[in-house]
Amino acid sequence: MSGQSTYQPSNGFAKWLDARLPVGRLVWDSFVDYPTPRNLNYWYTFGGILSLCLGVQIITGVVLAMHYTPSAAGAFTSVEHIMRDVNYGWLLRYMHSNGASMFFIAVYIHMLRGLYYGSYKAPREVLWLLGCVIYGLMMATAFMGYVLPWGQMSFHGAVVITNLLGAFPIVGDAITTLLWGGFAVDEPTLKRFFSLHYLLPFMIAGVVILHVWALHVVGQNNPTGVEPKSKADTLPFTPYATVKDGFAMSVFLILFAVFIFFMPNALGHPDNYIRADPLVTPAHIVPEWYFLPFYAILRAVPEKLLGVLAMFGSIAVIFALPWLDTSKVKSMRYRPQAKLYFFIFLVVCVILGFCGAKLPDDQVIPGLTTFVLIDSDLNSFVWLSRVATLYYFAYFLVVMPLLGLIEKPLPTPETISSPVLGGEHKD
Amino acid sequence: MAHTAVDATNPAAGDDPSRRDFIHIAAITAAAGGGLAAVWPFVAQMNPAADTLALASVEYDLTKIEPAQQVTINWRGKPLFIRNRTPEQIAAAVKDDGAALRDPQTDAERHKEGKAEWLVLVGSCTHLGCVPTVGGGEYGGWFCPCHGSHYDTSGRIRKGPAPTNLVVPDYAFLSDTKVKIG
Secondary structure, eight states: OOSOOOOOOOSHHHHHHHHHOTHHHHHHHHHTSOEEETTOOGGGGHHHHHHHHHHHHHHHHHHHHTTOOOSTTTHHHHHHHHHHTSTTHHHHHHHHHHHHHHHHHHHHHHHHHHHHHTTTSTTOHHHHHHHHHHHHHHHHHHHHHHHTTOBHHHHHHHHHHHHHHTTSTTTHHHHHHHHHTSSSSOHHHHHHHHHHHHHHHHHHHHHHHHHHHHHHHHOOOOTTOOOOOSGGGEEEIIIIIHHHHHHHHHHHHHHHHHHHHHOTTTTSOGGGGSBOOTTOOOSSOOOOGGGHHHHHHHHHSSSHHHHHHHHHHHHHHHHTHHHHOOOSOOOGGGOHHHHHHHHHHHHHHHHHHHHHHSOTTSOSSTTOOOOEETTEESSSHHHHHHHHHHHHHHIIIIIHHHHHHHOOOOOOOSSSHHHHTTTOOOO | OTTOSOOTTOGGGGGOHHHHHHHHHHHHHHHHHHHHHHHHHHHHTTSOOHHHHHTOOEEEEGGGOOTTOEEEEEETTEEEEEEEOOHHHHHHHHHGGGSOOSSOOOGGGGSOTTOTTEEEEEOSOTTTOOOOEETOSTTEEEEETTTTEEEETTOOEEESSOOSOOOOOOEEEEETTEEEEO
């Protein structure tokens, strides 16, 4: 969007429209002629993949809503009706339920790519914040969508998560009653979750437009973290980025199809095929896999309110990242120590996810008896979660601010093109 | 009042601070008040509807419950425990009245006078709302499988993450064999 537009209306109608609503010019400038850094790797294709995911979820979701009944009496039956009776209903539902998981796989890779290459640093802070808002909306949408089939996990997951808000002193009970529309998760809760689950994806689409707008104002970051300085550093979006994104989407769709056709319930929980019963709680409540690390953080803290605050804090801290990282160098390619802490962070996130799926008091090392410290045995998933939670927060609040000041980064290339084109500079 | 309108040809006329500020503040206040009033119904509709509130009480015939048995009934969409306690269970609860409790209450405060055998509790764990199983845990009361809270035979929290005792709802004995909850 910066610089002169090179759009040339190709016929009389395009010329006429361009003078009245220059939408062709907008598309040309944003997705054809738009300069992208020439060194973008495949980690940069997940933005495109994510818009594909959003499209798939909206299209399948709109169709599923034509067959679904948002009522406590009818929801579970209508989902079974979709699975057994509706033509291709099984396919549409599996696309939608696995689509949510694929969406989160893509968004986590997209976020970690931003973290690794310093894509949140000036001048891309607002771009990062908008991305965080999208992620928050995605979590809300996914949580409410999981409640809609009204199975045992749907129901008791909703009970546990809404009860989290009851932890706040004084206003807690009023908040939960307001959320439920009653004295427990029930009919009114299901109906409002359905309404909001339908609304939020369109809000996500709106924020995505802002996200892409912000991206096109500041330009894409790239693996070197060095801003493009000349035409030699960039390539036009079409065909280079479109073809690369298209290839990545194709590979991603193959993985998606493997889940849909060969293991459609691998990421779900069998208890959700049991109709919701408010009087019986499943023995082991777990959220969907993409929430497990946050669930582990919640359970790591022995006090209810502090646990809830730690869980929300673990998301809030991501918003603050642009102001926590003090490094002058963007890309961790030139930050050997930051790279080390980043990969530990990656492992810690996986460990937290693992802990979130386990019963908190189960032993990490079977058979080893230790002693109880702060309400829990040292050899338990609670303590593993505690250590991992500590690193999670320390990474953002201690490592990020301090490392930028003490680390000595490797020399960064002068321009993007110099290592590629052998130091040749063309302006 | 004919000459109160701002005279564009006379800049000084529009510079009367008190008068102009008053109009701005009054207009903004009215708009903000109107805006809040318009938002109110949209928030208030989320609270329990009149029919939900109307269904808020249930009656139960206690003769259906044998000693040492518990029934679970649906009250306001939540499980409600009515437990017919044995003398040993009552004694165990009374004995622990003086123990170090997280949410101190005596057993007598948790049942109606002279009706020590009948314990009426909301069957939602005070941690995150799971349904505790009867007879489990280290104190023989209830055990919550979700995050491991132990309750004693008076429904008091003894161990685990739950912050408070199982809630005793408002209820009354209509006769010796009938209770009304809510």
